[in-house]
Amino acid sequence: MHDQSAAGTGSRGIYAFSSVKEDDLSMFSHLFATMNELLDELIKRNPNGVLQGQDEEQFAVLKAMSDKIMDEWLSFEEKIALFKDKMQDSDAEKTNNITMPLTAVLTDKPPVPAALQAELEQLLSKGQGYFKLYMFPEAADAFNEVMQRSPDCNLARLFLAMTYMHMQEWYEAQRHFQLIVALADHPKWQALGLNALGCIQAIRQNLDQAEIYFQKAYDADPSFEETLSNLHACKTRDGQLSLYFGSAKLSCL
Numbered sequence: 001m002h003d004q005s006a007a008g009t010g011s012r013g014i015y016a017f018s019s020v021k022e023d024d025l026s027m028f029s030h031l032f033a034t035m036n037e038l039l040d041e042l043i044k045r046n047p048n049g050v051l052q053g054q055d056e057e058q059f060a061v062l063k064a065m066s067d068k069i070m071d072e073w074l075s076f077e078e079k080i081a082l083f084k085d086k087m088q089d090s091d092a093e094k095t096n097n098i099t100m101p102l103t104a105v106l107t108d109k110p111p112v113p114a115a116l117q118a119e120l121e122q123l124l125s126k127g128q129g130y131f132k133l134y135m136f137p138e139a140a141d142a143f144n145e146v147m148q149r150s151p152d153c154n155l156a157r158l159f160l161a162m163t164y165m166h167m168q169e170w171y172e173a174q175r176h177f178q179l180i181v182a183l184a185d186h187p188k189w190q191a192l193g194l195n196a197l198g199c200i201q202a203i204r205q206n207l208d209q210a211e212i213y214f215q216k217a218y219d220a221d222p223s224f225e226e227t228l229s230n231l232h233a234c235k236t237r238d239g240q241l242s243l244y245f246g247s248a249k250l251s252c253l
Contacts, residue, residue: 035062067206082182120150127159139163154184158192165196165245174200191221192246198230199243207234 039062042055051059127142143160146153161176174197181193198213214231217224226244233241 035065038062082179116149120146120153123149124153124156124159127156127163131159131163134166136163136166140167154180154189158184158189161193161196162245162247165199166247170200170203187221188224191217191224191227193217194220195224195227195230195244195246198227198234199245202230202234202241202243207237210234 038058042051042059042062046055123142123146127139127146130136130139130142140160140163143156143163146156147160150156157176158180161173161180164170164173164176177193177196177200180189181197184190184193194213194217198210198217201207201213202210211231211234214227214234217227218231224246226246230243233243
């Protein structure tokens with residue numbers, strides 16, 4: 001009786017989610033349509049970009065709503081990315097348990113075949129070479145191939161994330177740096193990830209959030225002094241920002 005009740009509740013939950021999902025899509029579309037309409041009206045009333053009075057307050061509200069939505073979405077995307085990594089690990093484990101010999105299954109982690117390890121090291125070295133030559137699209141291709149064949153290679157992920165920074169693909173860079181911060185144990189890697197996340201927030205003019213990331217980066221690795229320069233740039237807010245991504249630190253890894 002207890003099992004039937006639980007199953008019934010779960011079924012209702014599934015149907016409720018399906019219904020809410022469609023309503024939520026409509027709700028979000030309406031919300032963004034309204035926000036766009038309000039912003040368009042502000043632009044028409046203030047073509048020179050100088051806001052006063054209620055228009056200034058309205059713009060501040062729209063900007064705050066946009067920042068909040070973006071932060072929540074990125075947090076949600078980070079959870080999805082972490083869960084997808086777990087799913088890949090689970091699928092790989094199932095495959096190994098089916099296809100590998102019993103002696104290999106009994107080990108904690110089967111060693112990477114020497115040939116595959118050599119190929120991955122060659123690809124990683126190739127990507128690093130492209131990176132040093134500022135050939136970032138080619139570097140991204142090499143690092144992506146390493147990640148596809150070895151998803152746990154955080155060094156490749158770190159270089160890939162920094163490559164995306166130089167390509168100004170902020171969303172992809174942020175996604176990979178968030179994973180590095182969540183998964184890496186090395187303080188220097190943590191600091192690199194946090195500093196880069198701070199740079200992305202600063203580029204988006206979320207300077208308060210950027211300051212938090214820069215301070216966390218310095219706390220993780222006080223030898224990474226460039227984070228203090230970035231933090232100072234955000235605090236002074238004297239026009240154009242000059243930010244240090246941390247690319248030079250990769251040569252020390």
